[in-house]
Amino acid sequence: MTNLLTLPGPLDPHVHLRGLEWSHKATFVSETAAALAGGYWAVLDMPNTPPATISQAALQTKLAAIGGEAVCDWGVYFGASQDDNTAEYAGLTDVCGLKMYNNATTGSLLIGEQALRARHYAAWPAGKVIAVHAEGPTVAEVLELVRRYRRPTHFCHISTIEELDYLRAAKAAGLPVSIGVTPHHLYLTEDDVRTLGPLGRMKPELKTQSDVCALWVAIDEGLVDVVESDHAPHTLAEKAADIPPSGVPGLETTLPLLGKAVHDGRLTAGQMIALVATNPARIFGLHPPAETYTVFDLDDAYVIERGGLRTLPGWSPFEGMRVYGRVREVWIRGRKVFDGERVLAAPGSGINLFAGR
Numbered sequence: 001m002t003n004l005l006t007l008p009g010p011l012d013p014h015v016h017l018r019g020l021e022w023s024h025k026a027t028f029v030s031e032t033a034a035a036l037a038g039g040y041w042a043v044l045d046m047p048n049t050p051p052a053t054i055s056q057a058a059l060q061t062k063l064a065a066i067g068g069e070a071v072c073d074w075g076v077y078f079g080a081s082q083d084d085n086t087a088e089y090a091g092l093t094d095v096c097g098l099k100m101y102n103n104a105t106t107g108s109l110l111i112g113e114q115a116l117r118a119r120h121y122a123a124w125p126a127g128k129v130i131a132v133h134a135e136g137p138t139v140a141e142v143l144e145l146v147r148r149y150r151r152p153t154h155f156c157h158i159s160t161i162e163e164l165d166y167l168r169a170a171k172a173a174g175l176p177v178s179i180g181v182t183p184h185h186l187y188l189t190e191d192d193v194r195t196l197g198p199l200g201r202m203k204p205e206l207k208t209q210s211d212v213c214a215l216w217v218a219i220d221e222g223l224v225d226v227v228e229s230d231h232a233p234h235t236l237a238e239k240a241a242d243i244p245p246s247g248v249p250g251l252e253t254t255l256p257l258l259g260k261a262v263h264d265g266r267l268t269a270g271q272m273i274a275l276v277a278t279n280p281a282r283i284f285g286l287h288p289p290a291e292t293y294t295v296f297d298l299d300d301a302y303v304i305e306r307g308g309l310r311t312l313p314g315w316s317p318f319e320g321m322r323v324y325g326r327v328r329e330v331w332i333r334g335r336k337v338f339d340g341e342r343v344l345a346a347p348g349s350g351i352n353l354f355a356g357r
């Protein structure tokens with residue numbers, strides 16, 4: 001039996017493709033291929049991979065590298081730096097938005113002081129998205145800046161009741177905010193860290209069952225705008241180290257995990273399309289090109305296994321989980337780029353969706 005769903009240009013606005021100085025973790029070729037295998041038309045790449053995307057020179061380096069390697073469409077974020085790099089913002093083009101890290105995570109970008117955050121908010125061009133890593137009370141601090149400067153702000157990987165409460169109030173007050181939630185915060189809890197060990201470590205950390213329930217309620221009430229993978233590949237060797245890095249791969253498991261939610265009756269197909277395609281496109285001002293879609297078979301059930309993944313590190317925190325939904329085909333601009341087994345697009349065929357913008 002087949003129950004085919006056509007997804008209009010799935011877009012993951014939160015991925016760390018690596019490449020450049022972190023090519024031992026993953027490459028733009030390997031991770032954009034993982035994006036196609038995961039059913040995505042396009043991905044937006046975060047700036048924390050060295051050399052961090054915090055200067056015009058580093059941006060040009062990254063644009064050239066991804067441009068030559070990507071098999072899906074893409075965008076890149078510029079990064080806010082603690083050594084005030086706001087002079088770079090005026091007239092900056094070719095980026096999808098600004099990323100600001102307000103709590104410690106992988107990489108060296110962290111802005112802990114509210115006064116410096118305010119300088120970045122004031123300098124960033126109106127109309128272009130600011131995506132923020134903010135946890136707990138930091139969400140409220142960033143919301144103060146949204147109130148003051150009115151820049152459209154995407155709150156990445158929201159994971160707690162407290163954070164949802166701040167953002168529910170902010171939306172009710174009409175602030176220009178959007179909310180992203182990850183599959184790991186929807187399907188795993190702090191209890192899973194006991195069995196997963198370092199493979200269950202990411203920022204924000206896994207939370208309680210009550211937080212997980214609150215995220216599903218927030219999805220149901222339409223408060224959550226996006227399900228984003230926060231695809232953050234690290235090698236198994238790195239994860240086995242004394243101090244393992246935070247982050248987990250997710251590009252190939254997000255759609256099947258949401259397919260499971262549709263199968264289990266926790267989500268409608270319409271909600272799934274909004275969370276992975278139409279909402280992220282609206283937030284970033286994108287429209288999928290003509291004949292750009294993904295054919296997704298909601299009735300194909302299987303168990304996520306190590307070895308069945310294209311992401312270079314090859315592992316998933318969801319190994320052993322039974323999911324519903326197989327990516328059958330991905331089409332971009334009228335060309336079939338993934339046929340359910342093979343990537344058919346050549347490296348460099350993906351385009352920067354924000355070129356000249």
Ligand code: NCD
Binds near residue numbers: 107203204247
């Ligand atoms: C991300 C990474 O590894 O780049 N890690 C993570 O745990 N999510 C950084 C981030 O998104 O905070």
Ligand code: ZN
Binds near residue numbers: 105156157203204
């Ligand atoms: Zn983050």
Ligand code: ZN
Binds near residue numbers: 014016046230231232
């Ligand atoms: Zn991230």
